[in-house]
Amino acid sequence: MNTDRQDPQPIEESEEKKTSKKKVNNKVELSKEKSTQEEIYKKIEEEKDKFLRLFAEFENYKKRTQKERLDLFKTAHREVMVALIPVLDDFGRGMSEIKKSKDENLIRGIELIQEKFFRILKEQGLQEIKTQKGDDFNTDIHDAITQIPAPSKELQGKVVEIVESGYNLRDKVIRHAKVIVAK
Known part of the structure; x- marks a missing residue:
């Protein structure tokens, strides 16, 4: 008997086993790939959500700062206006005293200064x-x-x-x- 020779049947079984193992391995690898793919998609969705939220927050920040800047420009001179109102009151009181004078040129000159002063304040939004x-x-x-x-x-x-x-x-x-x- 020749021992060098092997039985062909075991070779076929081993090929079937190999094929079967390959299929099982392929299925396992596919399922691992699917789970990895699903994890990647979840991470992508999470990152996309974070990005959208961050983008929305940034847009809100831009709108808020723009509104604050406009409000600041509108009222930047508020303190100056509040400080000038007593001067405007003094002009009124002074005019009532100056009108007791008989000097028409003096009265007209002070009236012109008062009108100009009030016109400038009015142009700046004071009413x-x-x-x-x-x-x-x-x-x-x-x-x-x-x-x-x-x-x-x-x-x-x-x-x-x-x-x-x-x-x-x-x-x-x-x-x-x-x-x-x-x-």
Whole structure:
């Protein structure tokens, strides 16, 4: 007997086993690849979500800073305007005293300076709050410094005297009108 010769049947079985093992290995590898692929897709989705959130936050930040910058430009000179209002009041008081003088040139010169000063402030957005005697008292624009008994029923809750004018700067009250109210 020749021992060098091998039986062909075991060779076929071993090839079948190899093929079977290859298929199993391929399936395992495919399932590993699928799970790895799914993990990658999950990570991509997470990163995409993070990116979208970050992008949205950045857009909101840009809008907010732009709005803040515009508000700052609109009210940057607010403090200067508030500081100049007493000067405007002084002009008014000075004019009432100067009008007692007989010098028409002096009166006209001071009036021109006052008008120019008020025009410049108006160009910068300052407006006087129009308040008259007999107007209803409004806490949004008036500051009642005192109350007096109403001389008549119709004057109750009305402005009877204006002590200081109020001013708006671009539709925001920067000084309430100081008034005396009838109760």
